[in-house]
Amino acid sequence: MYQFSGKLKSLSIILTVVGLIGIGYSFYTAPGSIEDAKEIIANQSSHGDDHGNNHADAAHTAISDSDSHHDASVEADSHHGAENTHHEGAKDVSNHEAHNEHDAHAEHAFHQLQNKPWSALYVSLFFFLGISLLVLAFYAAQRVAQSGWSIVLFRVMEAITANLVPTSIIMVLVILAASVLHVNHMFPWMAEGVFDPSSPNYDAIVDGKSWWMNVPGWTIRSIVYLVIWNAYRWFIRKNSIAEDTANDNQKTYKKNYNASVIFLFLFMISESMMSWDWIMGLDPHWFSTLFGWYVLASLLVSSLTVVAFVTIYLRSKNAIPGINDSHIHDLAKFMFGFSVFWTYLWFAQFMLIWYADIPEETTYFVARFNEYKLPFIAMVVMNFVFPVLLLLNSDYKSIPWFVVIGGIVILGGHYIDIFVMIMPATVGPFWSFGIAEFSAILFFLGIFIYTVFSAFAKVNPIPKGNPFLEESEHFHYYNIEHRGEGSGDHH
Amino acid sequence: MESSKVIHAFYNDDEVLLDAVKAVKSEHYHIEEVFCPFPVHGLDKAMGLAPTKLAITAFFYGITGLSFAIWMTNYMMIEDWPQDIGGKPSFSWIENMPAFVPIMFELTVFFAAHLMVITFYMRSRIWPFKKADNPDPRTTDDHFLMEIPIHNNEEALTSLLSKTGAVEINIVDKH
Numbered sequence: 001m002y003q004f005s006g007k008l009k010s011l012s013i014i015l016t017v018v019g020l021i022g023i024g025y026s027f028y029t030a031p032g033s034i035e036d037a038k039e040i041i042a043n044q045s046s047h048g049d050d051h052g053n054n055h056a057d058a059a060h061t062a063i064s065d066s067d068s069h070h071d072a073s074v075e076a077d078s079h080h081g082a083e084n085t086h087h088e089g090a091k092d093v094s095n096h097e098a099h100n101e102h103d104a105h106a107e108h109a110f111h112q113l114q115n116k117p118w119s120a121l122y123v124s125l126f127f128f129l130g131i132s133l134l135v136l137a138f139y140a141a142q143r144v145a146q147s148g149w150s151i152v153l154f155r156v157m158e159a160i161t162a163n164l165v166p167t168s169i170i171m172v173l174v175i176l177a178a179s180v181l182h183v184n185h186m187f188p189w190m191a192e193g194v195f196d197p198s199s200p201n202y203d204a205i206v207d208g209k210s211w212w213m214n215v216p217g218w219t220i221r222s223i224v225y226l227v228i229w230n231a232y233r234w235f236i237r238k239n240s241i242a243e244d245t246a247n248d249n250q251k252t253y254k255k256n257y258n259a260s261v262i263f264l265f266l267f268m269i270s271e272s273m274m275s276w277d278w279i280m281g282l283d284p285h286w287f288s289t290l291f292g293w294y295v296l297a298s299l300l301v302s303s304l305t306v307v308a309f310v311t312i313y314l315r316s317k318n319a320i321p322g323i324n325d326s327h328i329h330d331l332a333k334f335m336f337g338f339s340v341f342w343t344y345l346w347f348a349q350f351m352l353i354w355y356a357d358i359p360e361e362t363t364y365f366v367a368r369f370n371e372y373k374l375p376f377i378a379m380v381v382m383n384f385v386f387p388v389l390l391l392l393n394s395d396y397k398s399i400p401w402f403v404v405i406g407g408i409v410i411l412g413g414h415y416i417d418i419f420v421m422i423m424p425a426t427v428g429p430f431w432s433f434g435i436a437e438f439s440a441i442l443f444f445l446g447i448f449i450y451t452v453f454s455a456f457a458k459v460n461p462i463p464k465g466n467p468f469l470e471e472s473e474h475f476h477y478y479n480i481e482h483r484g485e486g487s488g489d490h491h
Numbered sequence: 492m493e494s495s496k497v498i499h500a501f502y503n504d505d506e507v508l509l510d511a512v513k514a515v516k517s518e519h520y521h522i523e524e525v526f527c528p529f530p531v532h533g534l535d536k537a538m539g540l541a542p543t544k545l546a547i548t549a550f551f552y553g554i555t556g557l558s559f560a561i562w563m564t565n566y567m568m569i570e571d572w573p574q575d576i577g578g579k580p581s582f583s584w585i586e587n588m589p590a591f592v593p594i595m596f597e598l599t600v601f602f603a604a605h606l607m608v609i610t611f612y613m614r615s616r617i618w619p620f621k622k623a624d625n626p627d628p629r630t631t632d633d634h635f636l637m638e639i640p641i642h643n644n645e646e647a648l649t650s651l652l653s654k655t656g657a658v659e660i661n662i663v664d665k666h
Binding site: 347350351354355356357392394478 | 546550589593
């Protein structure tokens, strides 16, 4: 049995506390009024010469706040116009029209600055929640496929899904904060008057989608997704442990199989809808039909990487009996394969929009390419070029430190991917990677370490009752030599 | 030309064959060749064959295909007959690069796959109209054949092979 060491436990608690302090600090320092926001912007502009740009960009990402009754193509033009006017306005402050616009911008910028700590929290929350969720889905897929190789990793995967519980609870709080309490402006379509034709905030495009995008529907759906995922996790964890001692002619095993089939079906639907609601809804005018897949690919490759990390760590502590190099090799193959899969979906989405060049679609990439150029391009290199070059060679896939280096870059890249999905819509040009973002990562990492390793320490590290356990323990990918520990007894 | 004798041991199960190969190798006999109706995983290692370099050639064939695609799209779409791609008449290869990615991908795969197959044929000495050189047609059906050259050790080999589960052992002259 694995012992959750006191050292690791205190590390996780320190991370959580430090993260929490940082998050608290970022909320405390967020501007409380428009005047504060103006001051922050003025301070920012005095540092650099991109004052005009900053504001023009703020106008650019103002999707529903400032432009309420244009259709999308007109809107793109008017943005462009605003950019020009304002650019001149920045040079000539006496320009009255620009000054008025400035106030509208200031309010918008104020909302974006207020969103900043929320968005930083949301990016990390979504990343960690998504990773736990996709580990759960991958685990269910292993059960449905009745795969043999992965049985010794079942308890590792189950342990990682334990993190779904705290992240879901925090997600519910964030969902309620956004929808019911209205304490942030991350989802512009939740603003007042968006669905009211007499309001200056009226948005005809969003109103047309009101059958889907409405606050009660969104809140209920969000909670339903979380309930479905957590219900399956609770069920499968309980019955997977029951499998160990069931000895009932595989009745429990078959029950788990059936539950996993049902879950995978519900998961594919709820994951897609989740990505529309939680991410695409941040940019309510924009849509992409493969967005659900794209988010899935990003989270899937991250989750496989996390499984590989936890496995490599636990293996170095000799905590997983029966594991050998071939299991690491297979995880690295998945990391490699899903990196390519992510690139395929990312590029498929990009290329069609780039090719067609329709303003209502290109706004998404214009916002990202103008203001997020570095993370946007770095992400493609980190998520595609690097994994391909590092993990292409079969021999490297079973060498733990190679997998760890590749994995760190993959995780970093996919964090940036989520960052670039969320930030342009919520904070626009005011993005940065500072205390707020870093603390949120630390906070969720601390929770992750605590929940995962305490869940792993609770039960037998291998699922004894699984009929494929023997196959998994003798798993040997024919093309590699076993070098690592635990491999001496096979072949 | 001096004729040399070889021993042909037949097996009808790949697992038995694999164990037999290991047994023969552990007695330090040289196995000339093993003929199989289908690929047997781990056989190359058991026989002590050097790992294939085919993967490395595939990588370079892929690079060749990628380079060819870049050259080809640039020549066809930019230089020879400049095209307005997607309403963006930039006439620059790099600015139109997203449109060429599918072509680059496909030609990379095309070159890697086809040239790798051709390399494999050449390396295995298989080419059109070549006469089959498997010693027994049953190796294309349900039998495995291990061929070991004999150097005055006929009896020792025969007894070893019959112990490994060979279903038939023949001694033949090989020219």
